[in-house]
Amino acid sequence: MKSLFALNHYLYKYRVLLGLGMIFVITSNIFALFLPQLIRIGIEQIQIYLPFSYVFNGLNISHLYIDMIFILIAVISIIIIITTLIRGILMFLMRQTLIVMSRHVEFDQKNELYLHYQELTPSFYKRNSTGDMMSRISEDVSRVRMYIGPAIMYISGLIVTFSLVIYSMASINPYLTFWTLIPLPLLSYSIFKVSKIVNIKSESIQKTLSSLTSKAQESYSGIKVIQGFARDHAVQQEFEELTSQYRNESLSLAKVESFFSPLMLLLVGISTLLAIYIGGNEVARGRFTAGNIAEFVVYINMLTWPVASLGWAVSLVQRAAASQKRINEFLQVTPDIVSGDKYIINKIESIRFDNVSFVYPDTGIVALKNISFEIKAGEKIAIVGKTGSGKSTIAELLVRNYDPLSGQIYINNLPLKEIQLSHFRNLLGYVPQEVFLFSDSVNHNISFGNPNATQEDIEHYAQLASVYDDIISLPKKFDTIVGERGVMLSGGQKQRVSIARALIKNPNTLLLDDCLSAVDAKTENIILSNFENNWNDKMVISITHRLFTVKNFNKIIVLDNGTIVENGKHEDLYNKKGLYYDLYQLQIQEEVDSK
């Protein structure tokens, strides 16, 4: 339950709504109390006047008594209608305050969690599955809302109803009150038990349903493989197994749920029976009136719903506590990368790696060992090496997706850790190795790099990235939707769109991580020479497999197994006849083979 304390600051924030809600809970319950009392008064008055009409039977005066009874009933009915109407309005206001408050809290909590997700680093995203994060921000938050809204409303309503009704009952006849209340705790307990079973069952149904959907989803996206391997029947069977599990679980839930109302009616029936039986005896002894019996029956009915909802509300609170615990777990994760606040830089003039080593925290893989190099404004450097040699890791450290284990990275001779991060990242045009495009138009995907870009800018940078002609040939040109739910672009087209997205930022430094691997050598050359012509004063760091295209670069760093084994200009490295020479020969060989 402790986990729910984390919500107190929301309750404080919406204290006005909460306070008003409580007032409406109390007043609506006070108005509910009029009904049983009015019924008693009605019955008692009839009991007084009816005998007179018998006594004066046949005389004019007898009609007078009958008329009086009718007027009395009419007046009482009107009062009942008015009080019920007022109660209805108060209940409406109670929902308008408490349930509305819960929606506000839900909104705030979703945003709080989303903001926190945004601050967390890639290592967090590697540890936790997307599905888990989604369920915390959607299902868990809605369960917490059920506590803030309905649970608080029902539980406070219950406390108020209980105190008022039991006080009224006990002040009439404590003995009868005791007997009629006996079955109610039993009702509450059994409904609590039933709701618990219902919750467990619905949770397992939810799980089955989600594996059912992901199974279906996977088979739709993998339909080519399934049909190609003639596995349709096997997949169909697996699907059928899941659907039949889903059906069985749903049927078993329906069985439990069908106990709900009969159980409630049974226990309420017993209470009513006791009220009439024991109440009748009391009337016979003269300690009670017939009106009192009717009043008691209405009181019992008034208690039924709150008592029934107690079990339900308690289970809501329990579920909310479990959910809030899961939410707290994520909220308490502190981002392992925190922006520095000492320096704000507006231009990247130099980048220096000083003895940087790095180990991936989750796997313990040593990715970089004692890396040192420096790049100055206007320089173009290439980082080359075999696959897995640590090239992308250098890029990840530079954008501060991770921090070095030892050593330091300096920008303009200032430690990167002390530099305001979002400013710095804005100066970088980073194109990661894994291309990601949003399910959106080409236009929006490119202008993502600079939301203020005009259509002309977008087209200009598309040209620089050498993807303009490809886009023009799409059905809706720049308005074509790409990504998962749109036109499938080829690997090379995606890479070039993502380059345009980085270029449109007009960054100070371009960091390209093997982002032309799926583009042919000729296009790669065109793009790189576009840079030459337009980016003279800017830094370019290009991680690549294609050594031919970086021959003219100012410096080439050759990585092997996380260490820099060679670095320098193309000619020097070539003449050294070391790893660079081998890689180069290998590429010439590949080129020959492919021709």
Ligand SMILES: Nc1ncnc2c1ncn2[C@@H]1O[C@H](COP(=O)(O)OP(=O)(O)OP(=O)(O)O)[C@@H](O)[C@H]1O
């Ligand atoms: N997120 C990660 N978590 C754990 N280990 C990783 C992660 N990313 C990379 N590694 C490991 O770190 C080492 C260096 O990987 P890196 O991605 O830097 O290589 P690379 O030179 O970019 O290779 P490629 O040319 O294939 O892109 C590899 O052994 C890899 O398995």
Ligand SMILES: [Mg+2]
């Ligand atoms: Mg890589």
